[in-house]
Amino acid sequence: MTENSHEHRKEEAVKKADEMFCPSCGEIIKKEAELCMKCGVRVKSPLASLGHELNELGGDKNKLVAGLLGIFLGSFGAHKFYLGKGGTAMWYVCFCWTGIPALIGIIEGISYLSMTEAAFAKKFK
Numbered sequence: 001m002t003e004n005s006h007e008h009r010k011e012e013a014v015k016k017a018d019e020m021f022c023p024s025c026g027e028i029i030k031k032e033a034e035l036c037m038k039c040g041v042r043v044k045s046p047l048a049s050l051g052h053e054l055n056e057l058g059g060d061k062n063k064l065v066a067g068l069l070g071i072f073l074g075s076f077g078a079h080k081f082y083l084g085k086g087g088t089a090m091w092y093v094c095f096c097w098t099g100i101p102a103l104i105g106i107i108e109g110i111s112y113l114s115m116t117e118a119a120f121a122k123k124f125k
């Protein structure tokens with residue numbers, strides 16, 4: 001009779017490297033899982049929550065922030081990251097050593113700043 005419960009406990013304690021405990025119900029789930037299969041609660045991975053925070057920070061994307069990021073951090077594609085265009089931003093990072101992304105960033109930053117709110121919103125929101 002004790003054998004069964006013992007086995008069960010052993011099972012619970014075993015957690016593989018790519019697994020974690022659901023913060024809501026404690027079920028073992030995959031680290032990449034977005035949802036817990038048991039309780040249905042959305043599980044946030046650190047990376048996902050970082051993206052979420054960046055989105056929160058961006059909120060309604062602010063053209064002033066995007067413009068300033070482009071002008072000052074354009075060589076790293078910061079404004080593209082900010083606008084949710086991570087794929088494009090990677091090119092800026094790859095070529096930041098050439099100085100060209102910095103130039104493009106400044107031009108784009110200025111163009112963001114000179115846009116009307118409405119035009120910016122239409123393009124990026």
Ligand SMILES: [Zn+2]
Binds near residue numbers: 023026
């Ligand atoms: Zn759960």
